[in-house]
Amino acid sequence: MAADKHTEEKEQQYDVLASTQIVIHRALEKLGYPEEVYELLKEPIRVLTVRIPVRMDDGSVKIFTGYRAQHNDAVGPTKGGVRFHPDVTEREVKALSIWMSLKCGIVDLPYGGGKGGIVCDPRTMSFRELERLSRGYVRAISQIVGPTKDIPAPDVFTNSQIMAWMMDEYSRIREFDSPGFITGKPLVLGGSHGRETATAKGVTICIREAAKKRGLSLKGARVVVQGFGNAGSYLAKFMHDAGAKVVGISDVYGALYDPNGLDIDYLLERRDSFGTVTKLFKNTISNQELLELDCDILVPAAIENQITAENAPRIKASIVVEAANGPTTLEATEILTQRGILLVPDVLASAGGVTVSYFEWVQNNQGYYWTEEEVEQRLEKVMVKAFNNVYEMAQTRRVDMRLAAYMVGVRKMAEACRFRGWV
Ligand SMILES: NC(=O)C1=CN([C@@H]2O[C@H](COP(=O)(O)OP(=O)(O)OC[C@H]3O[C@@H](n4cnc5c(N)ncnc54)[C@H](O)[C@@H]3O)[C@@H](O)[C@H]2O)C=CC1
Ligand SMILES: O=C(O)CCC(=O)C(=O)O
Structure with missing residues (x-):
C-alpha cells in the first residue's frame, strides 16, 4: 500500500498537467481570485x-x-x-x-x-x-x-x-x-527575421539579467546546455560569442563534456536538422551526468522532467535557466530555490520564441516587413521588462521565481475573463 502511494506520488510529480495546475492554483490564490477562476483556467x-x-x-x-x-x-x-x-x-x-x-x-x-x-x-x-x-x-x-x-x-x-x-x-x-495562419515560416513565405534564433536570444537575455543579479560575469562563465536543437544550439553559440565557456552539450543520444570549452562552431556545423551531433563522438557521457556537471549556468533545452527531486540536490550550477518547457519538477524547484540557486522558469525564459512569432504575425497582417535590427531591439525590450517584472514579483511577494512568473502570467488572462463576464 505504502509502495503504491509512493509510485502514485512519483507519477504525479512527473505529470506536467497536474503540477501546472498546482502552481496556477497557488498563483490565483495569492492574487486573490475566487476558486471559479481556477476552475476555468485549470x-x-x-x-x-x-x-x-x-x-x-x-x-x-x-x-x-x-x-x-x-x-x-x-x-x-x-x-x-x-x-x-x-x-x-x-x-x-x-x-x-x-x-x-x-x-x-x-x-x-x-x-x-x-x-x-x-x-x-x-x-x-x-x-x-x-x-x-x-x-x-x-x-x-x-x-x-x-x-x-x-x-x-x-x-x-x-x-x-x-x-x-x-x-x-x-x-x-x-x-x-494566409501567411498569418502560422509563424516560424521561411523568410520567403512571410517569415520574420530573427524567429529562428528568437528562443535562444530570449534565453540569452534572461541569462544575462540573472547573471547581473548574482554578480556573475558571462566572460569565462562555465555553461552547460542540455539539447542541441533550435533552442539549445543557438543558445550555446550566443553564450560562446558572449565569452562564456560552454563545457557541456547534449542531444537525445548522449552528451559531450570538455572542461576547457567545446568547439561550438564545429558542433553547429555538424549537427543535423533534429539537433543530433553526439553520435559523431566516441567519448560521451549521459544526459543525467551532464546535468550534474560542475558549472555556473545550467540550461535545460530539451524535454520535460529532467531536473527532479532525485538529482536536484546534486546540481552544481548557481543559475538554472529553463529554455525547455517543463524541464524541472515542482519538488526540484523547491530544492533548487532552498539551495539558493536562481531558477529562471520556462514560461519566462523561453518566451522569446512566441514574442518574435507575434512580430511575424503583425508583419503578415500589415504586409510590411521589419529589419533584423528592429526585431532584435523590440525583443530585447520585451524580455528585459518581463524578466524584471517576474524578479520583482518574486522579491516583493517572497515567492519562488516559478510562482512569481505564474502570478505575472495569469493576471491579464484572469482579468480578461472577468471583464468578459465569464467568471
Ligand atoms: N523552438 C522554439 O521556438 C521553442 C522551443 N521551446 C522548447 O525548447 C525545447 C527544445 O525545443 P527545440 O529546440 O525547438 O526542439 P528541437 O527539436 O530543435 O531540438 C530538441 C533537442 O532535444 C534533444 N532531445 C530530444 N529528446 C531528448 C531526451 N529524451 N533527452 C535529451 N535530449 C533530448 C534532441 O536530440 C535535440 O537536440 C522544448 O521543450 C520546446 O518546447 C520553447 C519555446 C520555443
Ligand atoms: O512561437 C510560438 O508561437 C510558440 C512557441 C512555442 O511553442 C513555445 O514557446 O513553447
Whole structure:
C-alpha cells in the first residue's frame, strides 16, 4: 500500500498537467481570485483529438494521432507550437497550452495559449511522408485554427519547412494566401527575421539579467546546455560569442563534456536538422551526468522532467535557466530555490520564441516587413521588462521565481475573463 502511494506520488510529480495546475492554483490564490477562476483556467477550453491517415512511401497507410489544445481565448486568439514526438500525450499538450497562456501574459502579447502535437517519430520518416502528415494535420484541425483563431508555430522536431507545408495547406483550404495562419515560416513565405534564433536570444537575455543579479560575469562563465536543437544550439553559440565557456552539450543520444570549452562552431556545423551531433563522438557521457556537471549556468533545452527531486540536490550550477518547457519538477524547484540557486522558469525564459512569432504575425497582417535590427531591439525590450517584472514579483511577494512568473502570467488572462463576464 505504502509502495503504491509512493509510485502514485512519483507519477504525479512527473505529470506536467497536474503540477501546472498546482502552481496556477497557488498563483490565483495569492492574487486573490475566487476558486471559479481556477476552475476555468485549470484546463484548456477546447481540445481536439484527430486521427490522420498518411500514405507511406511503401504504399501502406499509417494512422497517426494528433492533438490541438486551446487553453483560453479571453485575451485574443490562441497561439503556440506543434510538436512531432513519439512521447506526445493529450495531458502534455494540455499543459503546454497552459504554459503558452502564461508566456503570452508574461511578455504581454494579445494572445491566449494553444499547443499541438502529433504522436510520431519524424526521424524515421521520409521528407514526403512528413509533408503528407503535416498537410493531413492541418486538414484535420482546420475548423478550429486560423489567423484570428489559433496560430500554430514550430516546437520539438518541427521546423520552417513543416510550417511552410502547413501554411500552404491552410491557404488551399481557405482559397486565399494566409501567411498569418502560422509563424516560424521561411523568410520567403512571410517569415520574420530573427524567429529562428528568437528562443535562444530570449534565453540569452534572461541569462544575462540573472547573471547581473548574482554578480556573475558571462566572460569565462562555465555553461552547460542540455539539447542541441533550435533552442539549445543557438543558445550555446550566443553564450560562446558572449565569452562564456560552454563545457557541456547534449542531444537525445548522449552528451559531450570538455572542461576547457567545446568547439561550438564545429558542433553547429555538424549537427543535423533534429539537433543530433553526439553520435559523431566516441567519448560521451549521459544526459543525467551532464546535468550534474560542475558549472555556473545550467540550461535545460530539451524535454520535460529532467531536473527532479532525485538529482536536484546534486546540481552544481548557481543559475538554472529553463529554455525547455517543463524541464524541472515542482519538488526540484523547491530544492533548487532552498539551495539558493536562481531558477529562471520556462514560461519566462523561453518566451522569446512566441514574442518574435507575434512580430511575424503583425508583419503578415500589415504586409510590411521589419529589419533584423528592429526585431532584435523590440525583443530585447520585451524580455528585459518581463524578466524584471517576474524578479520583482518574486522579491516583493517572497515567492519562488516559478510562482512569481505564474502570478505575472495569469493576471491579464484572469482579468480578461472577468471583464468578459465569464467568471
Ligand atoms: N523552438 C522554439 O521556438 C521553442 C522551443 N521551446 C522548447 O525548447 C525545447 C527544445 O525545443 P527545440 O529546440 O525547438 O526542439 P528541437 O527539436 O530543435 O531540438 C530538441 C533537442 O532535444 C534533444 N532531445 C530530444 N529528446 C531528448 C531526451 N529524451 N533527452 C535529451 N535530449 C533530448 C534532441 O536530440 C535535440 O537536440 C522544448 O521543450 C520546446 O518546447 C520553447 C519555446 C520555443
Ligand atoms: O512561437 C510560438 O508561437 C510558440 C512557441 C512555442 O511553442 C513555445 O514557446 O513553447
